[in-house]
Amino acid sequence: MHADILVLPGDGIGPEVTAAAVAVLRTVAARYGHRFSFTEKLIGGAAIDASGEPLPPDTLAAASNADAILLGAVGGPKWSDPKAQVRPEQGLLALRKALGLYANLRPVKPHAAALGASPIKPHLLQGVDLVVVRELTGGIYFGQKQRSADVASDLCEYSVGEIRRVVRHACRLALQRSGRVTSVDKANVLETSRLWREVATQVARDEFPDVTLEHQLVDSMAMHLLARPRAFDVIVTENMFGDILTDEASMLAGSLGLLPSASLGSSGALTHCPIDSACAAGRPAMDGRAGVSASPHSGAKDGGERVMGLYEPIHGSAPDIAGQGIANPYATILSAALLLRHSLGLEAEARCIEQAVSAALDAGHLTADLAAGGPAIGTQAATAAVIAQLQLPCQVAELRD
Amino acid sequence: MHADILVLPGDGIGPEVTAAAVAVLRTVAARYGHRFSFTEKLIGGAAIDASGEPLPPDTLAAASNADAILLGAVGGPKWSDPKAQVRPEQGLLALRKALGLYANLRPVKPHAAALGASPIKPHLLQGVDLVVVRELTGGIYFGQKQRSADVASDLCEYSVGEIRRVVRHACRLALQRSGRVTSVDKANVLETSRLWREVATQVARDEFPDVTLEHQLVDSMAMHLLARPRAFDVIVTENMFGDILTDEASMLAGSLGLLPSASLGSSGALTHCPIDSACAAGRPAMDGRAGVSASPHSGAKDGGERVMGLYEPIHGSAPDIAGQGIANPYATILSAALLLRHSLGLEAEARCIEQAVSAALDAGHLTADLAAGGPAIGTQAATAAVIAQLQLPCQVAELRD
Ligand SMILES: CC(C)[C@H](C(=O)O)[C@@H](O)C(=O)O
Numbered sequence A, B: 001m002h003a004d005i006l007v008l009p010g011d012g013i014g015p016e017v018t019a020a021a022v023a024v025l026r027t028v029a030a031r032y033g034h035r036f037s038f039t040e041k042l043i044g045g046a047a048i049d050a051s052g053e054p055l056p057p058d059t060l061a062a063a064s065n066a067d068a069i070l071l072g073a074v075g076g077p078k079w080s081d082p083k084a085q086v087r088p089e090q091g092l093l094a095l096r097k098a099l100g101l102y103a104n105l106r107p108v109k110p111h112a113a114a115l116g117a118s119p120i121k122p123h124l125l126q127g128v129d130l131v132v133v134r135e136l137t138g139g140i141y142f143g144q145k146q147r148s149a150d151v152a153s154d155l156c157e158y159s160v161g162e163i164r165r166v167v168r169h170a171c172r173l174a175l176q177r178s179g180r181v182t183s184v185d186k187a188n189v190l191e192t193s194r195l196w197r198e199v200a201t202q203v204a205r206d207e208f209p210d211v212t213l214e215h216q217l218v219d220s221m222a223m224h225l226l227a228r229p230r231a232f233d234v235i236v237t238e239n240m241f242g243d244i245l246t247d248e249a250s251m252l253a254g255s256l257g258l259l260p261s262a263s264l265g266s267s268g269a270l271t272h273c274p275i276d277s278a279c280a281a282g283r284p285a286m287d288g289r290a291g292v293s294a295s296p297h298s299g300a301k302d303g304g305e306r307v308m309g310l311y312e313p314i315h316g317s318a319p320d321i322a323g324q325g326i327a328n329p330y331a332t333i334l335s336a337a338l339l340l341r342h343s344l345g346l347e348a349e350a351r352c353i354e355q356a357v358s359a360a361l362d363a364g365h366l367t368a369d370l371a372a373g374g375p376a377i378g379t380q381a382a383t384a385a386v387i388a389q390l391q392l393p394c395q396v397a398e399l400r401d
């Protein structure tokens, strides 16, 4: 297949880790007969430096036209004066919003080789396999902000439609897994959370009779996630809570440096539908195909509604280690696997990358964040280890052919 | 000394754990020659059942007049229909607001006997000794809430004065400890967090030259708290972030059932003072006396500004185990120690209680939440173990006399 992939390296270690993932994607293309073309554009601090804007118009245009987007990370001390008028993060937030990337999938499945790096006791981690579905285009991130000399404010707002589509996404995903969804809110205090809980309850009851839905308060969840991580499968929550809980959950996996993410959305408009109206469930805007292997190319320019996908590691730009060649590239490489799965429908190739990363970790190719003080390798050596694994036969791909 | 203590048992296990703490306070009074009188009032679900209101006027009046308040917990499934007009939590929130209890201190110091119950690897916990100072009367908890058929919203608002007083409190506390303060915000996204960061920076620079202030983003902090808990001493943050991070931090201590809290404030009005004005630091509304032993009775009715204090375990009402006599009373007993320290200036007695709880834990008196599957004792046996320890000589108190 042919696909246009937009690469947005961003700031700090962003260029290093995206280069690693592109090298892996080129290897996959060569080995399995695909043609991926890569275009690079600026975002974040790098874009501010070049043009004054964190999301220049040509970056947004390229993003809208690409089959999928691979992003590094944005931000850094250079641009973080609290009084600055433009900030790198605005570029990423504006891109998520403009492309309607409302469902941010953050899978957490601890790898044996990384148990040493996790602060959590190993016996609690056995069998942990969860996905956080974080709402990504609403809530306090995008509500009105105000500032006077004496007072600042941020508005947290959610509509029924915004909640419904992301809960549906989580429920569809759950049907491909264990069928369990944990919805996280703060319904004992927040009005938005009460609406969230009502809508989640309604969606599960009316549209997903086979899904078991439970509710957790965000404060308890911050505890349960550590005390009994195996108890969770699909976790769905609003933007801010998802931001905090996924960084916390990353500690289950030992390092942020192992966690990829997929931000999915659709170019279709959000249908307006009050909670108590009888409006139909309608055609799902997305098919939540995570884990399904035989799905067609979802970014297809076939005149239908387009599924958009942006893929990025959940770690930040790590300015303290930028340019030293020591950043862990695995999370970005695993994000490239999610790109193949969710945007290009190449499930087998995605699994081959995931197996190659696992094998590299098993073989002890550990970057500093994973080595727990032991000998560590750099970005290029880790990337080379994955590429070497990809040269070996990959059972999943062979099976398909 | 004589002190009027208001007891608000609340819901679920609240009555069981406050009864335990009252028994301990009576023991301390008898042994060290104090006269504590206890009045009990309703709050939360119990108050809704009795009067339709979660904070009845006579409860509020009693709270305003008491020297200190000991609270159990509020809430439970009986009252948590998302469409309910009154909720138990409103009672607690209204009380915090009415009494101006803006600084919620949540100390976390893992006890050796509880390391088995913690999901965190034991070597990371050695030497952990931190206090979260959570802002408790502002932010998204108290901003305007709106709801229409299609949209809900919560406003997060902070003024310079609100931020300043709680940061000052944290800095004063730090001066009695290691001198380090970590301020947690989400300044790369939220306007309130940018104001928070500016004010925190200004307060530390202008008023506390001996305090070392660092800033962390809340998502990173959720990680660092687990990966390197020893690195933190005093952590100051806004209401919602504090709610989440302290429940997370409770896992360092093995169980929520060991964590007390003090909610401190002052009857004085908040002075209005824009960030860029040259208004003086002024007389601190509170002296942040945690850890100082020779301080006077702060609840004194001496005509000066009154320091208010409410003490409660950070756990909830645990309706699933209510009435079974198995709830862990240690967090509430330790909250009573904080009451003696912060509201009554009885530092020595506070330490004697803390030592008695430690000794009871050392001797293996573990409730189910701490026993990690081993044999467990109930609420009364745990309370009796603490009281038995309090009959023995307590070095701290002997030293003082
Ligand atoms: C960089 C920042 C704006 C972003 C967020 O808060 O969403 C990041 O923390 C993330 O989780 O993707």
Ligand SMILES: CC(C)[C@H](C(=O)O)[C@@H](O)C(=O)O
Residues within 6 Å of the ligand: A188, A189, A219, B074, B075, B089, B092, B093, B243, B314
């Ligand atoms: C009961 C609830 C309103 C409360 C809060 O969120 O503040 C509780 O979780 C706490 O932490 O004291």
